[in-house]
Amino acid sequence: MMVDLIITLHKDDVKDMASLLERFKQEGLSISNVTDYGVIMGRGDKSIIEKLSQQKEVESVMEDYYTQLPPPEADIQ
Numbered sequence: 001m002m003v004d005l006i007i008t009l010h011k012d013d014v015k016d017m018a019s020l021l022e023r024f025k026q027e028g029l030s031i032s033n034v035t036d037y038g039v040i041m042g043r044g045d046k047s048i049i050e051k052l053s054q055q056k057e058v059e060s061v062m063e064d065y066y067t068q069l070p071p072p073e074a075d076i077q
Contacts, residue, residue, distance in 0.1 A: 001046050004064035005029070009038035013057035020057055027051050 007029075009020065014037065021031060024040065028048050033041040041064065052061045 002043055003046050003049075004043050004066075005041070005049065005052075006062045006064050007040040007042070007052060008059045008061075009040070009057050010059050011038060014038040016057065020055075023055075024052065 007024070009017075013020065017034065017038075021034065021040070024042070025031065027044075029040075029042045029044040029052070031040060031042040049061050049063070052058055
């Protein structure tokens with residue numbers, strides 16, 4: 001099952017971003033956004049979470065969940 005992911009790198013490993021991005025792509029991550037401060041957003045199979053979590057440069061890997069609030073004029077649920 002494909003999931004959206006947020007990957008946070010250790011601050012000391014941000015300087016190696018290009019090589020990390022290439023490695024993560026090879027693991028099956030489709031990268032959608034990268035910040036200068038070490039946060040990578042992407043999409044991949046749920047099984048990739050364990051693989052990425054074991055990388056020494058990775059501080060955390062989390063699923064990105066979407067929520068939607070009703071419009072202001074909607075009835076209270």
